[in-house]
Structures are given as structure tokens and as C-alpha cells.
Amino acid sequence: xxxxxxxxxxxxxxxxxxxxxxxxxxxxxxxxxxxxxxxxxxxxxxxxxxxxxxxxxxxxxxxxxxxxxxxxxxxxxxxxxxxxxxxxxxxxxxxxxxxxxxxxxxxxxxxxxxxxxxxxxxxxxxxxxxxxxxxxxxxxxxxxxxxxxxxxxxxxxxxxxxxxxxxxxxxxxxxxxxxxxxxxxxxxxxxxxxxx
Numbered sequence: 001x002x003x004x005x006x007x008x009x010x011x012x013x014x015x016x017x018x019x020x021x022x023x024x025x026x027x028x029x030x031x032x033x034x035x036x037x038x039x040x041x042x043x044x045x046x047x048x049x050x051x052x053x054x055x056x057x058x059x060x061x062x063x064x065x066x067x068x069x070x071x072x073x074x075x076x077x078x079x080x081x082x083x084x085x086x087x088x089x090x091x092x093x094x095x096x097x098x099x100x101x102x103x104x105x106x107x108x109x110x111x112x113x114x115x116x117x118x119x120x121x122x123x124x125x126x127x128x129x130x131x132x133x134x135x136x137x138x139x140x141x142x143x144x145x146x147x148x149x150x151x152x153x154x155x156x157x158x159x160x161x162x163x164x165x166x167x168x169x170x171x172x173x174x175x176x177x178x179x180x181x182x183x184x185x186x187x188x189x190x191x192x193x194x195x196x
Contacts, residue, residue, distance in 0.1 A: 013068035013116065014183070017190050025071060032063040032075030033082065036108070037089025045092075049163040050100050050153070053171060054091045057141065060108045061134045061179040064115030066186075072112035080105045103148025104164075107141035114140045125187050131180030138172050 015028050039055035046053060064072040083090040083097070083105070090097055090105075097105065115137035118129070142165055150160035 014066045014186055014190065015068060015071060019071075028067055029071050029075040029078060032059075032067055032072065033079040034089075035059045036063060036076065036079045037083070037087070040089060040091045041093055043091040046167060049167060050098055051104070051149070051164050051168070052091055053168065055175075056091060056104075056108065057138065057172060058175040058179060060111050060141070061115055061137050061175065062182065064112035064137055065130065065133065065179065065183050067112075067116060069113045069116035072116040073109055076109045076112040080109065100149055100152040101145075103145035103152075104141060106148070107144035110144055111137040111140040125184050127180055127184050130183045131176055134176035134179045135173075138176060 019025050019028055036056055036059035039059035042055035044053040060076060063075050066072075067075055079089070088094055115133055118133045118136075146157065146160045146164055149155075149164045150157050153160070153163070155163070
């Protein structure tokens with residue numbers, strides 16, 4: 001009796017179509033950090049809250065969904081650590097972050113890891129599923145950021161919601177939609193070009 005073992009195909013994220021070595025993984029991690037750093041420069045301070053409106057969240061979602069959990073976590077941790085160490089790529093082209101906003105940076109790492117998990121199970125290849133995953137990533141950011149904001153500013157959780165969530169709901173929904181549309185589109189492009 002012959003028994004054949006069929007190896008399960010590895011879970012793939014978009015970056016796996018480009019990554020063939022440790023060097024390419026390192027390049028992807030660095031590129032993800034640089035993307036978030038570039039989008040962080042889209043920064044609009046708001047007079048009524050210490051939290052600026054930035055493009056960072058869009059970068060975090062794209063990095064998570066494109067790189068997968070392991071590489072996205074490394075990429076976003078590098079972005080945070082290098083930024084706090086002096087690389088001027090945090091919001092506002094600076095490395096200085098008010099203590100109240102550190103929770104957002106830590107939330108970015110959690111969001112990248114969370115958004116990368118469904119991508120590895122090929123659950124982000126339709127717009128609807130991708131948007132749901134992006135919204136979950138944004139919730140991960142706020143789950144870390146809002147309690148930190150409340151403690152650091154000595155306000156209630158309701159006060160932290162007013163300062164750090166409510167002004168950003170519409171913008172974050174737009175970012176989730178943009179990322180949710182971009183990812184399946186990128187997959188279709190890759191699949192079309194690789195089949196030629």
C-alpha cells in the first residue's frame with residue numbers, strides 16, 4: 001500500500017511573491033518602515049487634541065496586510081524604535097513624540113501583526129474581507145492607544161475617546177477602505193502578471 005504525503009502549500013502574503021531570501025525579507029522590512037515614515041509626513045495638527053491627523057495608519061495597514069505578521073511586526077517595531085532613537089520619520093518629520101502618543105506607536109505594531117494574520121490565510125483577497133481586516137487593525141491601534149492616552153493625560157476613558165478616537169473615525173474609515181481596495185487589486189495585478 002502506497003501512502004503519499006502531500007505537503008501543504010505555505011501560507012502566502014503578497015510579499016512572499018517577491019521574497020526569496022533573508023536579504024529580500026530585510027529589504028521588505030526596511031521598505032515597510034520607510035513607507036510608514038513617508039506617510040507619517042502627511043500630518044495635520046488639530047487644535048483640540050494632542051493627536052494629529054496623519055497618514056501613518058494607512059501605511060501600518062498596508063504593511064501588515066502586505067508583509068504578513070512576522071515581517072510586519074519587525075517593520076513596525078523598526079519604525080517605532082528608529083523613530084524614537086532619532087530617525088526623523090515620525091509624524092511631523094521628527095523623532096520627538098509626546099508621551100501621550102506613544103500608545104499609538106505601540107498600537108501600530110499590534111495592528112501590523114493582527115492585519116498580517118488574515119493575509120496569510122488568503123482572507124484579504126476580496127475587498128469586503130480586506131476592509132474588515134483593516135478595520136480590525138485600526139481597532140487594535142485604539143485598543144492600545146486610548147488607555148495609554150487616558151493615563152498619560154489624566155483623563156477618563158470617555159475623555160480619551162473624545163480626544164483620540166472620535167475626531168478620526170471618518171478618516172480611519174476612508175483609510176481602511178483605501179487599503180481594503182488596494183490589497184485585492186495588488187493581488188489581481190500580481191496574479192495576472194505571473195500568469196503571462
